[in-house]
Amino acid sequence: MKPAVRLAAAGAAGLLAVAGFAPLGLFPLPLLSLATLLWLTDRCAPRAAALTGFVFGLGWFLGGVSWVHVSLHDFGGMPMIISLLATFLFCVYLSFFPAVACAAQCWLRPGRVLYAPLFAGLWALTEWLRGTLLTGFPWLASGYAHAPPSPLAGYVPVFGVHGAGWVAALIAALLAAAALQRMTWRPAIVSLVALLAGGALLGAIRWTEPTGRTLTVSLLQGNVPQSLKWVPERLPDSMQTYLDLARTWPADLVVLPETAIPLPYDEIDPDWLADVRRTGRDVLMGAITIGRDGDGAARYFNSAVALGRDDARYSKSHLVAFGEFTPPLFAWTLSLLSIPMSDFGRGAAVQPPLDLAGEKVAVNICYEDVFGEELIAAARDATLLVNVSNTAWFGDSLAQPQHLQIAQLRALEMGRPMLRATNTGMTAAIGADGRVIAALPPFQRAGLRVELSGHQGLTPFMRWGNVPVVIGALLLIGAAMVRRKASR
Known part of the structure; x- marks a missing residue:
């Protein structure tokens, strides 16, 4: 695929993900967008993967948080050119986080077993970092698309919004892995059914x-x-x-x-x-x-x-x-x-x-x-x-x-x-x-x-917060680094 086509597709996929959040709430769309991003970056060099993830982020954030311009210009009195530039630069900053996740996935070159879990961990960790660094901006974290009636809402009281984002990214990565023939469709479908059923079962529990x-x-x-x-x-x-x-x-x-x-x-x-x-x-x-x-x-x-x-x-x-x-x-x-x-x-x-x-x-x-x-x-x-x-x-x-x-x-x-x-x-x-x-x-x-x-x-989340998400992601990254070193 030509680089220009790949980048255009990544930007469109990022923009499409916005429809998964309110007010439209089409929660399957962010899953398909992430699966598309993984498909686009498969076998890319880390630098090309980072650029693809960055353009995906630009489509996502320019489409999803463009209202920052309204506050700066319409009500904050900032000149329009400066306000538009500030909004664009803010979205540029936010786009570095999906860029890092994509680059790390390609640099670590996980095998068939780690491919999907590693991407899910990287995605959840970079979203957590986006919500933490420089006072944080976790707006449009992937898990927010999975308010009820999403079947993944059951994971939220247990692992929080970043845990739901992890599961969503895992589903996307399983779809991408099957499409890329990194795994056969049968185990991918079994895993997808198990994840959706797990969300439904957890959603039936009343924690309070x-x-x-x-x-x-x-x-x-x-x-x-x-x-x-x-x-x-x-x-x-x-x-x-x-x-x-x-x-x-x-x-x-x-x-x-x-x-x-x-x-x-x-x-x-x-x-x-x-x-x-x-x-x-x-x-x-x-x-x-x-x-x-x-x-x-x-x-x-x-x-x-x-x-x-x-x-x-x-x-x-x-x-x-x-x-x-x-x-x-x-x-x-x-x-x-x-x-x-x-x-x-x-x-x-x-x-x-x-x-x-x-x-x-x-x-x-x-x-x-x-x-x-x-x-x-x-x-x-x-x-x-x-x-x-x-x-x-x-x-x-x-x-x-x-x-x-x-x-x-x-x-x-x-x-x-x-x-x-x-x-x-x-x-x-x-x-x-x-x-x-x-x-x-x-x-x-x-x-x-x-x-x-x-x-x-x-709720379980009130007991342990984001600790399982962060530790789990770091363990997966550590396992991938050990495997990469051994394969070299």
Whole structure:
């Protein structure tokens, strides 16, 4: 195959994989895309394989996370040319990880037995690294395509999203190995059936159980346009919007989204806070708070506050680079962006659940729910997970349905319901089985009231996190290196 044809096919395969994630959710497509990538790189030199994997990544990420440009240009005020360049370079960085996986597969030259397991391990390890290095960006990790009803969803409570990605990559590699005649179709099909059956059997297990208590929860979606959210003249309308929604949708627990009112919490009218507080047994609101960081300096924090209870609040720990903090050596970017409140303090890495409406609530804010392993500590003692977000930064893009799908995987990993209150969408309640109980249409001003029970107990993933995935991948790489040395 000519190099140009191979690279064009790799880019198309990467772009096709995006349809496997929300909103389309055609979960078999990423499997076929990965199988195509392996077929394209078979018997390539490591450098050619790396370039093919890199182009696959460009198609995947340019198609899947192009909404980064929306936040930088449409709402961050960055000039279009610079914003497009920054988005492209970001996707270039992300594409290095599939490039490494493909190059390593070809360099190690695994035999028939190790061929499929090694690629699965390499793929899972590089995705884990992508979600870890430089604060991490695990968005569109392969496992996220396998929210219910995917038969691979059963692996998520056991091995997490990267474990599901490992199994998905193994299925893709088995298909490629059979097509390339590295193994016969009969053992490949038997292995595929076993993997799918394993997912179905694991999916039938309920790792956690309801507490036996039920409560009503109202999730409020104010639909305040991002372009108007921080306009001072718009403040009274925003406050009236959320007060009206809270009065219309009272519940045991009422949840308002991230930075629902664009003022420091201590500056919000106490009478308004008292009025909203009376609409629920407890009210949790995303708010800007003022506190002190580890050095004792006064800082703003992106927080969630239980109204009327100063002792019940959570401050965001995993901040978004350039949106909530500026990485070292990048202070010059501030002159290109006009993002309000873009220098937050960092909350403690581990914060206990909040006692709200008779439940233990583990709170996370916006982007934090992308990092499953970081939520384990608080979720162990929690019965509910609550996420407050403002994805208006990304407009009407793939970001919102993708974020909802990510939350489904978090609910599965932790075996607990996940409640999402957002400004413009997707506001939703997700069951402990990862299925969406109810969701509001995006870009509508509304409330969502559901009745549910908290859950208790530990999933296997909560006990060991990503350790089995990382160790398993390293062991496979070690075995392949030993074999390569022996064959030479």
